[in-house]
Amino acid sequence: MNLRRCFLVGALSALFATGASAQQAWPTKPVTLVVPFAAGGPTDVVARTLGASISRTLGQTVVIENKLGAGGTVAAAYVARSAPDGYTFFIHHNGMATSTALYRKLSYNPLTDFEFVSQAVDVPMTLLARKDFPANTLPELVAYVKANKDKINLANAGLGAVSQLCGMLFERALDVKLTAVPFQGTAPAMNALLGGQVDILCDQTTQTIPQIKAGSVKFYGVTTKTRIKALPDAPTLNEQGLKDFEVIVWHGIYAPKGTPKPIIDRMNGAVRAALKDPEVMKRMADLGAEIAPDSKLSPEGLQTWLKAEIDKWGPIIRSTGTFAD
Ligand code: MLT
Numbered sequence: 001m002n003l004r005r006c007f008l009v010g011a012l013s014a015l016f017a018t019g020a021s022a023q024q025a026w027p028t029k030p031v032t033l034v035v036p037f038a039a040g041g042p043t044d045v046v047a048r049t050l051g052a053s054i055s056r057t058l059g060q061t062v063v064i065e066n067k068l069g070a071g072g073t074v075a076a077a078y079v080a081r082s083a084p085d086g087y088t089f090f091i092h093h094n095g096m097a098t099s100t101a102l103y104r105k106l107s108y109n110p111l112t113d114f115e116f117v118s119q120a121v122d123v124p125m126t127l128l129a130r131k132d133f134p135a136n137t138l139p140e141l142v143a144y145v146k147a148n149k150d151k152i153n154l155a156n157a158g159l160g161a162v163s164q165l166c167g168m169l170f171e172r173a174l175d176v177k178l179t180a181v182p183f184q185g186t187a188p189a190m191n192a193l194l195g196g197q198v199d200i201l202c203d204q205t206t207q208t209i210p211q212i213k214a215g216s217v218k219f220y221g222v223t224t225k226t227r228i229k230a231l232p233d234a235p236t237l238n239e240q241g242l243k244d245f246e247v248i249v250w251h252g253i254y255a256p257k258g259t260p261k262p263i264i265d266r267m268n269g270a271v272r273a274a275l276k277d278p279e280v281m282k283r284m285a286d287l288g289a290e291i292a293p294d295s296k297l298s299p300e301g302l303q304t305w306l307k308a309e310i311d312k313w314g315p316i317i318r319s320t321g322t323f324a325d
Pocket of ligand 1: 156184
């Protein structure tokens, strides 16, 4: 080997050795988990519950950063542009798929601009109205909304939020268009519902169960096809006549494209450990969330699922004519 080549090989080995040991040492500082909706809401609750357990496994703080706006797309664009150094992760739900049909121009591609870490939990939704709303049952709600569609508003967390998806499916089922009132998360939307400033909200059990149990909202049913353990007496919307109405919220964890595979694998292990952590399992069960099945916990499992969800929701969303430029 001549001297020049010898030097080059030596330099490259040193570089790889530094990269490899940097990955072994990871994380040497706090890791950020970006949440695309307001603090205190359903995604934030899942992120903070998992984050506390992940931080115990990794031996580093997991900092939750709420990056709000445009139904989660501001945060997704931010993460897609972030350094792939293992210190930025992202939690997002069905919106990662639905936004591709809802936005004509999206500055990122959910399938190619991210590394896939794992799915985490599946969460049912619940259809609610303000406490003094005239309708007491789902049939009454359907009749009242059809008769008063110009006067009723529907809160959501913006185009791309699951509250928007669920509300849109409700409108489609009744063949009405209500006035949308967007918030930057369903935490502020729920406050507005409790304050009587908005009429209807479809939101995840991770936020709504305490309000349903306290009787501070009108509650019409769950969005799963079968009843859920956390609210065993609550009927489904499907069994009450909204045939095939189903929205289940799945939460996935991502990283910027190019984040080294050994780091993705370690984060995947930390998420899996969190999902087996008794504290996490209890909190999730109390809030109606189900731990995602094993088949969804690999990076490939999340990638395959996201692709299937884009294919599933695209035609449904396009059939409603809902989109943003
Ligand atoms: C939230 O965390 O505020 C919700 O997930 C927003 C939504 O998608 O409805």
